[in-house]
Amino acid sequence: MSDWIAIAAMVVVAGGLPIGVVLVSRLLxxxxxxxxxxxxxxxxxxxxxxxxxxxxxxxYLVAMMFLVFDVEVVLLIPWAxxxxxxxxxxxxxxxxxxxxxxxxxxxxxxxxxxxxxxxGRERVRPRDV
Amino acid sequence: xxxxxxVDVDLMEAAIWTETMSEFLGVDPGPVGTFLLAVVGAVFWxxxxxxxxxxxxxxFKRKFNARLGDRVAINRVGPAGLLIMxxxxxxxxxxxxxxxxxxxxxxxxxxxxxxxxxxxxGFAIIPWxxxxxxxxxxxxxILAFAFASLLAIPIVMxxxxxxxxxxxxxxxxxxxxxxxxxxxxxxSALAIVPLVAYFGxxxxxxxxxxxxxxxxxxxxxxDGLPIPNWFVFAQPLAAxxxxxxxxxxxxxxxxxxxxxxxxxVAGYLxxxxxxxxxxxxLAEFAAIFFGGALFTAFFLGGGAGPxxxxxxxxxxxxxxxxxxxxxxxxxxxRIRIDQLLDLxxxxxxxxxxxxxxxxxxxxxxx
Numbered sequence: 001m002s003d004w005i006a007i008a009a010m011v012v013v014a015g016g017l018p019i020g021v022v023l024v025s026r027l028l029x030x031x032x033x034x035x036x037x038x039x040x041x042x043x044x045x046x047x048x049x050x051x052x053x054x055x056x057x058x059x060y061l062v063a064m065m066f067l068v069f070d071v072e073v074v075l076l077i078p079w080a081x082x083x084x085x086x087x088x089x090x091x092x093x094x095x096x097x098x099x100x101x102x103x104x105x106x107x108x109x110x111x112x113x114x115x116x117x118x119x120g121r122e123r124v125r126p127r128d129v
Numbered sequence: 130x131x132x133x134x135x136v137d138v139d140l141m142e143a144a145i146w147t148e149t150m151s152e153f154l155g156v157d158p159g160p161v162g163t164f165l166l167a168v169v170g171a172v173f174w175x176x177x178x179x180x181x182x183x184x185x186x187x188x189f190k191r192k193f194n195a196r197l198g199d200r201v202a203i204n205r206v207g208p209a210g211l212l213i214m215x216x217x218x219x220x221x222x223x224x225x226x227x228x229x230x231x232x233x234x235x236x237x238x239x240x241x242x243x244x245x246x247x248x249x250x251g252f253a254i255i256p257w258x259x260x261x262x263x264x265x266x267x268x269x270x271i272l273a274f275a276f277a278s279l280l281a282i283p284i285v286m287x288x289x290x291x292x293x294x295x296x297x298x299x300x301x302x303x304x305x306x307x308x309x310x311x312x313x314x315x316x317s318a319l320a321i322v323p324l325v326a327y328f329g330x331x332x333x334x335x336x337x338x339x340x341x342x343x344x345x346x347x348x349x350x351x352d353g354l355p356i357p358n359w360f361v362f363a364q365p366l367a368a369x370x371x372x373x374x375x376x377x378x379x380x381x382x383x384x385x386x387x388x389x390x391x392x393x394v395a396g397y398l399x400x401x402x403x404x405x406x407x408x409x410x411l412a413e414f415a416a417i418f419f420g421g422a423l424f425t426a427f428f429l430g431g432g433a434g435p436x437x438x439x440x441x442x443x444x445x446x447x448x449x450x451x452x453x454x455x456x457x458x459x460x461x462x463r464i465r466i467d468q469l470l471d472l473x474x475x476x477x478x479x480x481x482x483x484x485x486x487x488x489x490x491x492x493x494x495x
Contacts, residue, residue, distance in 0.1 A: 002147045008266035009167030010253035013175050015286075017249065018242035018408050021222065024406035028223035038230040041399055050290050051231070055488035059305065062470065066308035066492050069222040069478070071317050077271065080319045080485070081334055082363050084326035089491040094489075104479070113474040115305070 061112045072100055133445070144338050146170040170263050171253065178252050178415065181444065183288065186414035187214045195453065197459040206330065224403035229292055232400065236290030241401070241408035244283035248415040251276030255422045256337040258432045258439030269337035274315050275421055277378060280416050280492040283305040288397035299396025302466055303387035306377055307474035310384075314374035316481040318365040318427055320488045321360045321453030327492060328358060341431030359430040366484050368428040370477060375420040379413075379471065382458040386466050394400055 040047050079093045107113055147166045151158050158166060175216020188203070188211060195202030203210030228234055235438055253263040254272055266272060282304060325334035329343030347354040348362055361368040377384040388396040396399075416425030425431060425446040464472070 001160075001165070002145060003264040003266040005160060005163050006145065006147055006167040006170065007250070007253045007266070009164055010175070010263055011170060011246065011250045013171035014246045014249035014337045015242075017175070017179075018245040020244065020403055021408065022205075025226075030225050031218045032225060035230075037227050040229045040231065040291070041394065042294065043394070051294050051297055052289075053297070054296075055163075055301070059301070061258040062305060062474075063308060065474070066311070068481060069312045073312055073319070076316070076319065076485070077322075077335075080322040080489075081326065083489055083492055085332070090489050090493045094486060097486055100482070101479070107474065113470060115470050 008052075055114065058114060058116060062115075065107055065113055068103070072096075135466070144259050144262060145265050146261055146263045149441070158401035167263065172386070173234045174252060174255075174257065174263060175249060177444070178249065178418065179411075181448065182411060182418055183214055183218075184413045185418075185448070186410065187217050190455055192246075193455050194459050199300075219409070221407045222404050226403045228402045231292040233290040233292070235399075236286040238405065240283040240287035240290060241405040241412070243286070244280060245408045245415070245448060247276060247279035248412045248419055249420050251279070252415075252422070254337055255419075255443075256341045256426050256431050257443050259338075261440055262338060265338050266334055267333045267421065268335055270318060270335040270340065270427075273337070274311075274318075277314070277423070278307065278311055278421065281410060283409075284397050284410070285334065286440075287389060291397070291402045295395070296397045297397045299387045299389070299399070300318035301394050302389075303380065303397065304470060305466070306380065306386060306473075307386065309470055310374045310377035310477070313370055313473065313477035313481045314378050316376060316478070316485055317367045317370040318423075319479070320366060320485045321364055321427055323488055323492045324360060324363060327495070337426055341433070342424055344430040357430055357433060359428060359433070361428040364428070364484075364488070365481070367488075368424075370481050371428065372424065374477060374481075375424060377469070379416045379420050381417060381454050383461040383464050384469055385458075385463060386469060392462075404476065417451055418447055419453055421447040421454075424450055430466065 040051070042048070075096070076093065079089055083089060083093075147158075147163045147170065150166045151162070156162070172406070191202045191213075192210070203213045206212040206216055228237055251273065252275075254265070254269050256262045256265070284303045285300050288296040288303065291297075321340065322334045323344040324377050325331065325340050327343075328346060331343070332341045334343070344357065344359050344363075346358045348356040348358050351484060356362055376382075380387045386396075387393075388398060393399070398406065398409060422443070425443055429446045432443040434440075434442035434445075437445075
């Protein structure tokens with residue numbers, strides 16, 4: 001129990017630091033609002049276009065791969081803890097990881113873990129830039 | 130999970146800061162007293178961490194990088210430029226905060242604060258030494274990874290909230306990178322868990338103190354071998370993979386793509402200045418030390434070492450990790466984002482899983 005009390009105390013102390021720094025800064029800093037200062041930085045040019053651009057669909061595929069793997073890792077943690085007490089649990093875990101590898105190979109082959117698909121495989125619609 | 134004998138539990142409980150302090154004071158504090166003692170401990174370790182982070186982030190980093198590039202760097206402000214630390218902090222804190230137009234003011238202002246809170250709070254579970262660790266829950270290692278992956282969220286808030294195209298690209302990269310290297314990070318560390326259970330003879334091998342305790346004998350438990358059983362020797366592949374994954378998880382060179390000075394200006398930091406920049410910068414450097422502390426606890430035997438007390442060795446090893454990270458910064462060129470994803474998904478994940486299987490097989494045979 002005292003572990004979690006201590007973690008709560010650390011969160012409180014860690015939370016006090018940024019709040020304190022921001023408050024001190026508020027006392028010290030000037031405030032001279034001006035429209036030109038508030039422009040977003042675009043290498044000195046006048047900002048153009050919308051910032052909230054679309055993501056490529058590949059991005060979501062990678063995210064889904066992550067979800068799958070994250071759940072599998074969560075399932076493996078109890079096994080790693082328990083392995084020494086009962087080494088025969090190795091066999092099901094081995095099968096589990098082999099299945100995982102097969103899935104990984106499939107995703108790899110289908111290009112689910114690429115940042116950008118190569119041009120050759122692209123559909124007719126041009127990519128949104 | 131709590132299958133240890135009563136004696137063991139007593140010993141473990143005594144290894145926490147609050148227990149040590151209440152024993153030292155000779156009183157039995159209630160929950161409130163425990164909380165107050167924990168606050169004292171948190172302030173102490175928080176100050177230690179912030180001091181180390183401040184010295185290394187503002188002064189040492191610049192000096193060291195300049196030395197690697199055969200330059201001198203800061204040498205005017207005080208002896209060896211040491212007074213740059215108060216000067217720089219004061220300068221940054223007293224700067225005006227300009228919220229860029231079109232930015233989400235809440236996300237923009239909240240992100241730096243959250244970043245600092247998450248990273249510093251993570252130091253609660255670092256095993257500085259027997260009796261000095263603030264908290265030692267049974268899920269220690271998992272909690273450590275939870276804190277480690279927390280930094281990605283403020284970066285998303287900062288990148289999205291800034292309404293800047295560089296920031297936006299920076300956070301896109303950060304997310305892709307954080308999720309690609311999260312899995313190798315956890316799985317490579319998972320490979321030491323059976324070893325902790327084996328050498329530490331424990332039923333709670335995720336505890337940080339148990340992980341350190343299991344590394345204290347000689348290598349592989351062979352009597353008389355002069356090499357310690359640090360998991361960097363017992364599990365060299367896991368150590369190497371974990372090191373790479375930590376670098377990528379906290380966006381250090383050669384994986385510093387979310388910031389990528391020469392491509393994205395400063396990535397998600399582009400629109401930040403003044404006190405908000407201080408907090409994000411602090412969180413970033415504290416994260417390096419958090420990663421270093423995890424590496425020290427998992428692979429470098431924690432506070433093990435001759436003569437000097439445990440916390441000194443622990444901090445020293447963590448600092449050595451920081452020096453190596455800065456060394457890489459000055460020597461290794463940045464890789465491309467698609468190369469980064471390839472490395473993470475196509476090599477690191479497979480290697481970490483194979484290493485885990487290999488470890489399990491060795492444990493099974495033994």
